[in-house]
Amino acid sequence: MNIKKVGAIFNKEILDILRDRRTIFSAFILPLILYPILFIGLSALISRQEVMLEQKTSTIYIHDDIEDEYSRIIYDTLTEQDNISVMPQLEIFDEASMRKAIEDQSLEAIVYINRENMQSPYPIYLLKVTYNQVDELSQITYRRVSDIMNELEKDLISQRLLDIQVSEDILHAIDIEQDNIAPPERMVGAGVGRILPYILILMAISGGAYIASDLVVGEKERGTLETILVSAAMREELLLGKYMTVMTISFASIIVNLVSLFLSFQYVMTSMANGSALTEVISLPLISLLNILILLIPMLMLITAVLMIVSTYSRNVKEANSYLTYIIFLGIILSMVSMIPGFSLNRGFALIPILNFSLLMRDILIGNFLWDHYIITMVANLILALLSFRLCLSLFKNENIMFRTVESSSLSFWGKHKRNIFSTNFAIMFYILLFLALFHIGGRWQMQDFVSGIVKTQFILILLPAILVLKISKTDIKKALRLRLPKLSNFVLAIFLALPMMILSALLFQVIDLIFPVPSSLLEEMNKLVFVSESFWINILIIALLPGICEEILFRGYFINAFTKHGFWKAIFISALLFGLFHMSPFRLIPTAFLGFWMGYMLLRTGSILIPMFAHILNNGLALTIAHYGEDIPIVSRLLSGDTLSFWLAIPAIIVMTVVIYLFERTNKTVKLEEGISCAES
Amino acid sequence: MIEVQNISKTFLQKDNSLFFAVKDLSFTASHGEIVVLLGVNGAGKTVTMRMLSTVLKPYHGTAIIEGYDIQKESQKVRANLGFLSGDTGLYGRLTPKEVITYFGKLYDVPSNKIERRIEELAELLDMHSFLNKKIDLLSTGMKQKVSIARSVIHDPPVMIFDEPTSGLDILTAKNIVDFIHQCKEDGKCVLFSTHIMREAERIGDKIVMIHQGERIAEGSWEEFKQDTLLHDLDDIFIYYVNRLKENKDEH
Numbered sequence: 025m026n027i028k029k030v031g032a033i034f035n036k037e038i039l040d041i042l043r044d045r046r047t048i049f050s051a052f053i054l055p056l057i058l059y060p061i062l063f064i065g066l067s068a069l070i071s072r073q074e075v076m077l078e079q080k081t082s083t084i085y086i087h088d089d090i091e092d093e094y095s096r097i098i099y100d101t102l103t104e105q106d107n108i109s110v111m112p113q114l115e116i117f118d119e120a121s122m123r124k125a126i127e128d129q130s131l132e133a134i135v136y137i138n139r140e141n142m143q144s145p146y147p148i149y150l151l152k153v154t155y156n157q158v159d160e161l162s163q164i165t166y167r168r169v170s171d172i173m174n175e176l177e178k179d180l181i182s183q184r185l186l187d188i189q190v191s192e193d194i195l196h197a198i199d200i201e202q203d204n205i206a207p208p209e210r211m212v213g214a215g216v217g218r219i220l221p222y223i224l225i226l227m228a229i230s231g232g233a234y235i236a237s238d239l240v241v242g243e244k245e246r247g248t249l250e251t252i253l254v255s256a257a258m259r260e261e262l263l264l265g266k267y268m269t270v271m272t273i274s275f276a277s278i279i280v281n282l283v284s285l286f287l288s289f290q291y292v293m294t295s296m297a298n299g300s301a302l303t304e305v306i307s308l309p310l311i312s313l314l315n316i317l318i319l320l321i322p323m324l325m326l327i328t329a330v331l332m333i334v335s336t337y338s339r340n341v342k343e344a345n346s347y348l349t350y351i352i353f354l355g356i357i358l359s360m361v362s363m364i365p366g367f368s369l370n371r372g373f374a375l376i377p378i379l380n381f382s383l384l385m386r387d388i389l390i391g392n393f394l395w396d397h398y399i400i401t402m403v404a405n406l407i408l409a410l411l412s413f414r415l416c417l418s419l420f421k422n423e424n425i426m427f428r429t430v431e432s433s434s435l436s437f438w439g440k441h442k443r444n445i446f447s448t449n450f451a452i453m454f455y456i457l458l459f460l461a462l463f464h465i466g467g468r469w470q471m472q473d474f475v476s477g478i479v480k481t482q483f484i485l486i487l488l489p490a491i492l493v494l495k496i497s498k499t500d501i502k503k504a505l506r507l508r509l510p511k512l513s514n515f516v517l518a519i520f521l522a523l524p525m526m527i528l529s530a531l532l533f534q535v536i537d538l539i540f541p542v543p544s545s546l547l548e549e550m551n552k553l554v555f556v557s558e559s560f561w562i563n564i565l566i567i568a569l570l571p572g573i574c575e576e577i578l579f580r581g582y583f584i585n586a587f588t589k590h591g592f593w594k595a596i597f598i599s600a601l602l603f604g605l606f607h608m609s610p611f612r613l614i615p616t617a618f619l620g621f622w623m624g625y626m627l628l629r630t631g632s633i634l635i636p637m638f639a640h641i642l643n644n645g646l647a648l649t650i651a652h653y654g655e656d657i658p659i660v661s662r663l664l665s666g667d668t669l670s671f672w673l674a675i676p677a678i679i680v681m682t683v684v685i686y687l688f689e690r691t692n693k694t695v696k697l698e699e700g701i702s703c704a705e706s
Numbered sequence: 707m708i709e710v711q712n713i714s715k716t717f718l719q720k721d722n723s724l725f726f727a728v729k730d731l732s733f734t735a736s737h738g739e740i741v742v743l744l745g746v747n748g749a750g751k752t753v754t755m756r757m758l759s760t761v762l763k764p765y766h767g768t769a770i771i772e773g774y775d776i777q778k779e780s781q782k783v784r785a786n787l788g789f790l791s792g793d794t795g796l797y798g799r800l801t802p803k804e805v806i807t808y809f810g811k812l813y814d815v816p817s818n819k820i821e822r823r824i825e826e827l828a829e830l831l832d833m834h835s836f837l838n839k840k841i842d843l844l845s846t847g848m849k850q851k852v853s854i855a856r857s858v859i860h861d862p863p864v865m866i867f868d869e870p871t872s873g874l875d876i877l878t879a880k881n882i883v884d885f886i887h888q889c890k891e892d893g894k895c896v897l898f899s900t901h902i903m904r905e906a907e908r909i910g911d912k913i914v915m916i917h918q919g920e921r922i923a924e925g926s927w928e929e930f931k932q933d934t935l936l937h938d939l940d941d942i943f944i945y946y947v948n949r950l951k952e953n954k955d956e957h
Contacts, residue, residue: 032811036797036804043799247795251856254759255812256785423762 025260033257033265034272041235041273051231051277055284063288078107082132082165085111085122094147094180095137101176102135108168126156132165146184213312213389218363220389221382224320225359227281228327229352232274236331237344239266244426245340253426263332263420267413270328278320312388319388319398322405323381327355329412336419339428362386369393372539374400377408445497451586454493455602458578461485463608475556478566487574490582505581510632513691518626518635521684522642524677525622530647531674532615542611554651563648572641579603579620580627580636588628596624619643629688631695707895708735708758708864712767715753715919727753729919730767735895735912737863740886742910743899744943750919751899752791755868758897759789771864785813788857791868798842802833802852805841806859813860820859827855830888831881847878854885865889867898871905883909903939915946922946 041047086102088095103110111131125131136152153169156162185192206214243249252262330351338344355378361367362382369383380401387393419425444450466485470477494501501507536542557563579599587595603624604617623636715728728750735741743751756762758769760780769776772786797805803824810820828834831851836844841852858865867886871879886909889896900906906913907927915923923930923946927939936942 026814029811029814032808036800036808039804040797040799246798247793248797250761250791251789251794251809252812253761254784254787254789255809256781256814256860257812258781427756427762 025258025264029257029261030265030268033262034268037239037266037269038272041238041269044238047235047238047273050234051273052280055277055281059281059284059288060291063292067292077160077164080107080161080164082108082161082168083111083130084108084133084135084165084169085114085131086135086137087117088137090137090139090149092139092147094149095139097180098137098149098151098173098176101172102169105168105172108165108172123154126154126159126162129156129159129161132159132162133169135169207391210389210391213391214386217386217389221362221385222356222359223285224278224282224385225323225327225355225378225382226352227278228274228320228324229331229355231277231281232270232324232328232331233348233352235273236270236328237335237338237341237348239270240332240335240420241338241341241344242335249426259421260417263413263417267328267332267416270332271324274328275321275324278324309391312391315388315398316385319381319384319402322402322409323377325409326377326405326412329409329416333412333416333419336416337425358382369397370541371396371400372541375404375539377405380404445493445499445582446586448586451583454489455583458485458489459606462606474552475566478556479570482570482574486571486578490574490578494582504585505577506627506631506633508632508634510630510635510695511691514626514630514632514635514688515638517684517687517691518639519642521622521626521681521688522639522646524681524684525619525639526643526646527669527673527677528681529615529618529643530669531671531677532618533612534668534671536611536614540611546609546611551651554648560648560652563652564645567648568641568644572637572644575603576623576633576637576640579606580623580633584624584627592628596621596628599624625685626688629692629695631692707737707770707772708741708897709770710734710754710758710767711769713754713757713764713769714766715750715757715762716765726919728757728916731916731919731921732767733914733921733924735897737895738890738893739911740890740896740898740909741912741914742906743897743916744901744903744906744910744913745899745916746901749901749916751901751916752868753919754916755789755791755866755897755899758783758866759787760784785860786862786864788860788862788865789868790853790857790866790870792870792872792874794853796841796849796852796856799840801838801840802844802848802855803837805852806855809856810859815860823859823861824855827858831855831885846874847881850874850878850881854882858889862894864895865897867896869899869901871900871902903943907939915943917947917950920950922950 084102086099088099099110102108119134122131122134126133132155134154136150136154138150138152140148140150151169151173153166155166181195182192185194204211240249243252253259331348334347334351335344338347358376358378359382361379362385367383369380369387373383374380374397380397384393384397384401387397445454462481462485466477466481469480491501494504533542553567555563556566579602583602584595584599587598589595590598600617600620600623603620604613604615607613607616619640623640626635626639627633710731710733713728713731714726716724716726719725731750731754733741743754745751753762757764758771758776760776760783763777771783774782774786776783797808800808806824806827807820810823811817815823824837828837831854833848833851833855836848841849844852865886867882870882874882883905886896886898890911898909900909910926912924912926913930914921923933925933927942930942931937934942934945936945
């Protein structure tokens with residue numbers, strides 16, 4: 025690779041972008057104007073409004089039911105106020121019309137004076153203030169009235185104490201004094217730390233998005249891409265030059281944004297404090313800012329690489345923009361995490377891009393972060409950035425991607441042609457539909473009544489759709505499901521596979537728990553699954569037998585067939601992933617996908633759905649048995665320490681599994697992948 | 707010198723079967739010669755030229771350009787190649803001078819040589835008046851000249867023109883045709899594709915007719931006329947297309 029050439033490409037791209045007024049405006053000019061307007065203009069407007077409201081007089085009506093000495097005092101105190109005007113007493117008090125008057129903003133509040141606790145020698149007065157919370161002046165009026173009355177109460181109490189000759193000190197026993205050790209800049213950091221990561225990430229994604237899509241797919245659309253592809257430059261040089269351009273512009277844009285944001289913020293704070301002590305407070309420590317900027321680079325590298333992947337992969341700018349919307353959404357979700365109180369960074373989260381940056385940045389601003397988190401975050405983002413760049417490069421070198429501009433997937437799926445239910449498109453759409461149904465309908469059913477909810481979900485949302493889609497498309501159901509008797513020895517093998525499979529899946533769950541601690545609510549929910557009913561046999565029926573049949577028919581009977589065109593292992597892998605996702609928990613994804621993987625394996629290897637069904641029932645049944653009776657079985661109880669399995673169990677499990685899989689391979693040598701139904705057939 | 711040796715290109719169709727965009731195509735083009743690839747839209751002209759410019763990989767066969775194999779030494783092939791097509795764009799926010807300089811750098815032309823070459827090309831193509839204007843502000847004819855200059859900044863021995871005149875008016879198209887003749891005079895090897903019979907007749911020293919990715923005839927118009935005993939260009943082309951069909955039906 026020739027660095028000089030990369031430089032030439034970089035220079036040209038920068039020149040080209042700097043001449044684009046739109047980019048310059050949105051990347052540099054807009055932030056320079058926007059933040060001052062937003063902060064200074066808006067805050068000036070708000071304080072002006074507040075002052076105006078404070079100057080306004082509140083009109084109130086006092087309804088005095090007591091008319092004794094004290095109620096008179098209350099009445100007079102309110103009347104004496106400058107900013108309160110008390111309506112003259114009415115002959116007939118019509119409560120409904122007065123309430124209406126508050127709603128219409130012609131009256132701000134009604135004050136009812138009543139007496140409480142008639143027996144007490146000291147009268148207690150109850151003031152009910154009727155006001156309208158959504159009307160600002162009415163709300164201020166409430167505050168005014170209660171402030172005045174608090175003062176009055178103090179005076180009255182002092183008077184009472186004086187009457188019985190007791191010192192006012194009787195009212196004080198403990199005083200509290202605050203001594204906060206957090207330095208002021210850290211307190212600002214804590215506040216800024218919640219919102220700033222979110223702003224930074226959003227700027228990084230949206231700032232680079234336009235340029236990235238202009239630089240690859242934009243060139244594709246304008247017909248200039250081919251001219252540089254046929255030039256003597258290497259693809260690596262071209263992509264790197266473009267990549268560096270996007271990086272540079274988004275980095276520069278972020279800096280401009282930050283400076284503008286910071287200056288506007290400082291201006292507002294200073295003017296609010298009237299140029300006094302607060303100026304120091306909002307200057308953040310330089311070292312924190314430096315740390316953040318260093319941390320920003322690998323994350324920006326990753327974001328840029330992802331944006332470039334989208335731009336390279338897309339057929340046209342329109343398509344790229346629709347993908348970019350999803351990426352911005354994902355970025356927003358991951359970066360909003362820093363706003364969740366109590367959610368803090370650990371080593372596991374430090375592996376997740378964007379999330380790691382946003383949480384770590386919050387810690388840095390508070391002035392309290394761990395170096396191992398810092399390093400893991402840097403390295404994780406850097407590795408992902410390099411991998412993404414490599415992926416982008418391989419797309420950039422792929423002629424099928426670089427030379428396509430029109431939609432290749434035809435719309436025949438929606439047309440009059442015979443619908444192929446085993447096409448990838450249909451399978452994915454069908455899956456999304458089921459997923460949503462499970463989420464919205466299944467969840468509601470299970471909330472209403474857990475047991476019947478599960479039964480309904482299994483029958484109506486899992487079994488029925490699978491059968492319906494096969495029936496409606498007039499597919500040979502027996503063939504699609506691979507409903508045939510395999511060699512009987514397979515059942516024996518499935519029995520031997522069930523235990524190691526379950527142990528390994530449980531250990532996987534434990535490993536995930538170590539890295540990303542599983543929330544206790546999920547554990548409770550899973551526990552609930554194991555004990556849906558008092559009776560062990562009803563549990564077996566609902567948690568083992570039913571899902572074993574229904575889920576196998578959907579995933580191994582239908583879904584896997586949509587992917588067999590990609591080959592044996594890919595079909596197993598994809599259907600396992602779908603199976604894992606279907607359990608709707610990121611923590612359970614890998615353990616369940618692991619189970620799904622071997623179910624899929626057993627299906628395609630033995631050529632019969634009966635084997636994975638049997639194994640599925642066995643797996644769930646075993647888990648139930650251990651949960652119910654584990655403590656009573658001596659060997660099992662020894663292996664269980666508390667609720668967790670010992671990790672050394674993985675060794676015998678893997679050994680047994682390897683042997684059983686070898687035997688599966690030997691037993692079913694004659695079974696072909698094509699024995700089910702495949703895409704090409706229908 | 708271009709030597710195309712039994713080159714084929716396939717694309718995967720929706721039903722997973724292979725579609726031959728170019729099938730077993732061979733021909734040669736020498737220095738000082740203009741070879742025309744003639745065929746209707748979708749005949750495989752663009753795919754062939756893209757394979758020669760190394761941006762598409764052949765399925766079978768290969769081609770040798772200036773002694774370099776398009777698959778094994780793709781970068782050297784591209785360095786010896788000027789490529790111009792009818793639908794290529796230019797960077798609208800840059801000036802012609804900037805664009806040509808940029809391509810000079812992409813082709814490893816030394817900086818001082820780039821300037822001299824731009825001067826030469828501006829003279830040849832009469833570009834002095836707009837060399838420093840934004841390309842967005844130029845007329846189609848001017849842009850076409852910039853495209854030509856861009857593609858020959860490195861003075862390549864081999865030129866490939868992929869339907870460069872499509873969609874151009876007569877006067878603009880003439881710039882290109884003149885330039886192609888200039889290339890021939892300079893001793894370059896020129897490959898030119900078109901679907902217009904008249905154009906092929908006027909420009910080409912040798913014509914390679916292709917249909918459905920296959921070569922159906924090769925030679926000069928005089929040879930075609932003697933071979934088919936026909937006079938009309940369109941009739942000659944249709945004759946060869948029909949002969950291909952008959953051959954296929956027999957098989």
